[in-house]
Amino acid sequence: MARTASLSGFPEWLPEERLVELHVLDTLRKTFELHGFSSIETRAVETVGQLLRKGEIDKEVYGLSRLQDEEAEAAKQNGSDKSDPNALALHFDLTVPFARYVVENAGYLAFPFRRYQIQKVWRGERPQEGRAREFTQADIDVVGDGELPFRYDVEIALVIAEALSALPIPDFRLRINNRKLAEGFYRGIGLTDTAGVLRSIDKLEKIGADKVAGLLKSELGATDEQAALALQLATIRTEDTSFVDQVRALGVKDALLDEGLSELQQVIEAAVQRAPGKVVADLSIARGLDYYTGTVVETVLVGHEQLGSICSGGRYDALASKGNRKFPGVGLSIGVTRLVSRILSQELASASRAVPTAVLVALNTDDSWSAAQDIAASLRGRGIATEVAAKADKFGKQIKFADRRGIPFVWFTDDDGKHQVKDIRSGEQVDADPMSWTPPEEDLHVRVTTA
Amino acid sequence: MARTASLSGFPEWLPEERLVELHVLDTLRKTFELHGFSSIETRAVETVGQLLRKGEIDKEVYGLSRLQDEEAEAAKQNGSDKSDPNALALHFDLTVPFARYVVENAGYLAFPFRRYQIQKVWRGERPQEGRAREFTQADIDVVGDGELPFRYDVEIALVIAEALSALPIPDFRLRINNRKLAEGFYRGIGLTDTAGVLRSIDKLEKIGADKVAGLLKSELGATDEQAALALQLATIRTEDTSFVDQVRALGVKDALLDEGLSELQQVIEAAVQRAPGKVVADLSIARGLDYYTGTVVETVLVGHEQLGSICSGGRYDALASKGNRKFPGVGLSIGVTRLVSRILSQELASASRAVPTAVLVALNTDDSWSAAQDIAASLRGRGIATEVAAKADKFGKQIKFADRRGIPFVWFTDDDGKHQVKDIRSGEQVDADPMSWTPPEEDLHVRVTTA
Numbered sequence: 054m055a056r057t058a059s060l061s062g063f064p065e066w067l068p069e070e071r072l073v074e075l076h077v078l079d080t081l082r083k084t085f086e087l088h089g090f091s092s093i094e095t096r097a098v099e100t101v102g103q104l105l106r107k108g109e110i111d112k113e114v115y116g117l118s119r120l121q122d123e124e125a126e127a128a129k130q131n132g133s134d135k136s137d138p139n140a141l142a143l144h145f146d147l148t149v150p151f152a153r154y155v156v157e158n159a160g161y162l163a164f165p166f167r168r169y170q171i172q173k174v175w176r177g178e179r180p181q182e183g184r185a186r187e188f189t190q191a192d193i194d195v196v197g198d199g200e201l202p203f204r205y206d207v208e209i210a211l212v213i214a215e216a217l218s219a220l221p222i223p224d225f226r227l228r229i230n231n232r233k234l235a236e237g238f239y240r241g242i243g244l245t246d247t248a249g250v251l252r253s254i255d256k257l258e259k260i261g262a263d264k265v266a267g268l269l270k271s272e273l274g275a276t277d278e279q280a281a282l283a284l285q286l287a288t289i290r291t292e293d294t295s296f297v298d299q300v301r302a303l304g305v306k307d308a309l310l311d312e313g314l315s316e317l318q319q320v321i322e323a324a325v326q327r328a329p330g331k332v333v334a335d336l337s338i339a340r341g342l343d344y345y346t347g348t349v350v351e352t353v354l355v356g357h358e359q360l361g362s363i364c365s366g367g368r369y370d371a372l373a374s375k376g377n378r379k380f381p382g383v384g385l386s387i388g389v390t391r392l393v394s395r396i397l398s399q400e401l402a403s404a405s406r407a408v409p410t411a412v413l414v415a416l417n418t419d420d421s422w423s424a425a426q427d428i429a430a431s432l433r434g435r436g437i438a439t440e441v442a443a444k445a446d447k448f449g450k451q452i453k454f455a456d457r458r459g460i461p462f463v464w465f466t467d468d469d470g471k472h473q474v475k476d477i478r479s480g481e482q483v484d485a486d487p488m489s490w491t492p493p494e495e496d497l498h499v500r501v502t503t504a
Numbered sequence: 505m506a507r508t509a510s511l512s513g514f515p516e517w518l519p520e521e522r523l524v525e526l527h528v529l530d531t532l533r534k535t536f537e538l539h540g541f542s543s544i545e546t547r548a549v550e551t552v553g554q555l556l557r558k559g560e561i562d563k564e565v566y567g568l569s570r571l572q573d574e575e576a577e578a579a580k581q582n583g584s585d586k587s588d589p590n591a592l593a594l595h596f597d598l599t600v601p602f603a604r605y606v607v608e609n610a611g612y613l614a615f616p617f618r619r620y621q622i623q624k625v626w627r628g629e630r631p632q633e634g635r636a637r638e639f640t641q642a643d644i645d646v647v648g649d650g651e652l653p654f655r656y657d658v659e660i661a662l663v664i665a666e667a668l669s670a671l672p673i674p675d676f677r678l679r680i681n682n683r684k685l686a687e688g689f690y691r692g693i694g695l696t697d698t699a700g701v702l703r704s705i706d707k708l709e710k711i712g713a714d715k716v717a718g719l720l721k722s723e724l725g726a727t728d729e730q731a732a733l734a735l736q737l738a739t740i741r742t743e744d745t746s747f748v749d750q751v752r753a754l755g756v757k758d759a760l761l762d763e764g765l766s767e768l769q770q771v772i773e774a775a776v777q778r779a780p781g782k783v784v785a786d787l788s789i790a791r792g793l794d795y796y797t798g799t800v801v802e803t804v805l806v807g808h809e810q811l812g813s814i815c816s817g818g819r820y821d822a823l824a825s826k827g828n829r830k831f832p833g834v835g836l837s838i839g840v841t842r843l844v845s846r847i848l849s850q851e852l853a854s855a856s857r858a859v860p861t862a863v864l865v866a867l868n869t870d871d872s873w874s875a876a877q878d879i880a881a882s883l884r885g886r887g888i889a890t891e892v893a894a895k896a897d898k899f900g901k902q903i904k905f906a907d908r909r910g911i912p913f914v915w916f917t918d919d920d921g922k923h924q925v926k927d928i929r930s931g932e933q934v935d936a937d938p939m940s941w942t943p944p945e946e947d948l949h950v951r952v953t954t955a
Binding site: 058059060063064065066067068071072075086087088089090091092093094095096097098100101113114115116117118119120121141142143153154157158161162163165167168173175177187202204205208211323326327407408409410422423426433436437438439440441443444457458459460 | 509510511514515516517518519522523526537538539540541542543544545546547548549551552564565566567568569570571572592593594605608609612613614616618619624626628638653655656659662774777778858859860861873874877884887888889890891892894895908909910911
């Protein structure tokens with residue numbers, strides 16, 4: 054993996070690497086569909102107004118302009134397009150576009166609406182390991198009309214745990230918290246700018262407890278005791294529901310805190326039973342984006358914690374609305390490119406061969422191309438990926454061609470119409486009938502296996 | 505299909521429409537892989553210099569700029585970014601990016617390199633039926649190192665004919681011509697600006713023969729006789745190789761013409777045999793893009809000719825090169841969005857149900873959710889897409905929920921643990937074992953069938 058992208062932050066895979074990515078994408082799709090999630094895609098392009106309507110965002114957005122558009126060109130030179138809410142830009146996640154899609158198509162959707170969405174997104178951030186400017190996300194969300202039972206928060210976490218378990222990746226932990234719990238707690242200790250406290254706590258891993266305490270005091274007017282309590286809450290981390298007692302022991306009383314505790318307890322209880330070892334209650338998790346209102350999730354790969362979260366999301370009760378009609382939702386987003394980059398750079402998994410092709414039909418003479426196509430068609434009819442040689446080179450050269458491409462079998466037909474197939478890895482060559490021969494099961498399709 | 509896109513030219517599908525698109529994409533992928541094409545994706549973003557390096561293009565390109573990039577913002581206001589070849593823009597097709605990818609990764613690829621690529625592309629053109637600003641293309645190409653046997657031109661046409669035949673679309677015709685044939689012919693009658701003649705002939709369907717003759721005379725200095733001959737060539741259209749005699753009868757002699765005739769003859773001969781009725785030699789086909797050097801192809805849906813070409817491409821011998829090393833290629837590109845839009849707007853095909861889910865497991869009591877998840881897991885283990893109800897509503901309401909979502913089966917478990925499954929379309933309800941029950945084959949997965 055010595056290759057570097059020719060444009061920093063815009064990774065591209067070689068064909069055999071792409072097979073690993075395809076395996077990841079296929080596995081996610083299969084899991085999501087087995088759980089009844091419908092596929093949708095939204096356009097890559099949103100209006101700037103739509104992308105920024107939740108206020109200041111910390112994502113770097115790519116704006117679009119038609120190179121041949123003279124009018125816009127003139128406007129740009131007047132500096133007027135930056136503030137135009139109708140200007141177009143590339144989406145930076147799939148949640149904001151999904152919320153827009155739900156509102157626009159509410160009359161055509163059956164609620165609660167379950168969808169998965171696997172698409173590229175773009176952020177103009179400084180590229181680094183695990184952070185690209187163009188990358189693929191795989192999201193699942195459930196959105197209700199008016200209300201959405203909390204049970205979906207539990208279900209989404211379990212589906213994601215199942216999906217991640219099916220991937221060729223190291224062990225992982227969903228770190229789950231609840232904004233109601235945190236906000237209720239902050240309110241209970243007298244810190245009213247709960248969003249501000251969350252933003253500070255969100256920096257805990259980056260800048261450490263002392264600096265966060267400093268921020269809480271200098272920016273939010275917290276007392277030493279308030280800062281200490283907020284930080285104490287963030288240290289609580291349990292693999293079962295014992296976090297409830299630990300929070301209670303801090304002696305804070307608040308109705309929203311109670312609600313949050315009960316919700317997080319339900320998620321952790323179900324996870325202990327149905328996805329043992331995959332989920333922890335982690336009260337330091339805050340999530341930067343301000344549209345979350347309850348459950349919040351980040352996910353680490355065990356042993357690869359510095360890679361950052363590979364799956365994040367949560368509950369959002371107010372992201373989508375149409376007049377008085379609200380569409381609360383809950384969802385999680387897997388960072389596919391981040392995962393695949395790591396799988397490839399650390400060779401955690403690989404494809405059993407470099408190409409889909411299982412069989413190369415060799416040519417005896419240049420005139421036998423059409424007959425060779427008949428053989429290939431017969432094999433393909435049974436699902437065996439097959440190529441036909443383009444030229445009647447010497448057999449040795451045709452075998453070398455297959456070997457170079459990673460094709461395991463070469464098919465020969467002699468002048469008398471006798472067929473043989475050679476496994477070029479073992480050298481074994483056997484008689485074969487184009488109407489019935491099949492390769493061993495493990496050679497039929499490309500397989501992706503962990504190292 | 506009364507819905508219109510909220511952003512003109514950026515179509516989005518409803519979940520049941522997306523199932524049709526997914527079926528089209530899956531079918532193409534399967535066909536391409538059976539023929540040994542490897543999947544790759546290239547980044548959506550290229551430098552402007554890369555996109556425009558083949559000179560003036562007729563595609564409207566979307567340029568990118570980071571909204572938060574103060575420096576670029578300042579540059580824009582000085583009007584300096586338009587001419588910056590390092591500025592970023594969205595790709596307008598998949599051929600130019602593929603050529604760049606081949607050159608960059610030549611050391612890692614085995615040639616001839618066969619790849620398919622299914623991605624979105626963007627063009628800032630005026631949207632109309634069959635022409636979107638964001639749309640999906642599905643391309644196959646074979647690229648050689650130094651040389652590429654002509655046989656691949658034949659093979660690519662046959663693979664595409666097979667792929668299109670597998671789609672839920674009306675009958676189609678690949679209209680095939682050869683640039684060598686046309687250019688040799690023009691040269692043979694004394695018209696040396698062969699690219700200019702091709703550009704004029706390309707307008708034949710749009711402006712008619714008289715106006716093209718006028719252009720040939722006024723812009724290219726053609727005599728009446730030369731213009732007449734060029735137009736006569738463009739009227740030749742045969743379903744077999746008889747076009748060769750018809751061209752010969754025009755009495756023009758040129759070595760390049762001979763080469764082009766022989767190449768087109770090979771393609772048509774193979775197609776008559778292996779894809780009967782799907783291919784015509786059509787000597788009016790020119791293709792606008794100037795990188796084609798031999799075979800050129802456009803494809804019409806029979807009865808939907810006004811939709812424009814649904815699959816185009818051809819041979820390009822000089823698109824990709826690295827110093828003296830040339831990478832000639834041949835490829836075709838299917839306009840997936842154009843096809844899917846037509847399938848949906850004319851209801852040519854539809855999905856057997858609106859969601860992947862085959863079974864809804866109903867809840868007897870709210871406490872039975874976990875037991876219901878066990879049943880669901882058992883069904884999913886056999887590939888049956890299953891959802892669990894979120895609330896123990898009255899059974900009638902849970903059935904209604906399944907009906908509204910298009911789920912065919914509802915699973916009930918009574919207090920004694922007795923299981924039954926109901927086909928809510930027929931009303932039939934039978935005893936069922938979660939460890940063994942499966943739905944009828946035709947209900948296991950969503951099927952997409954032609955109307």
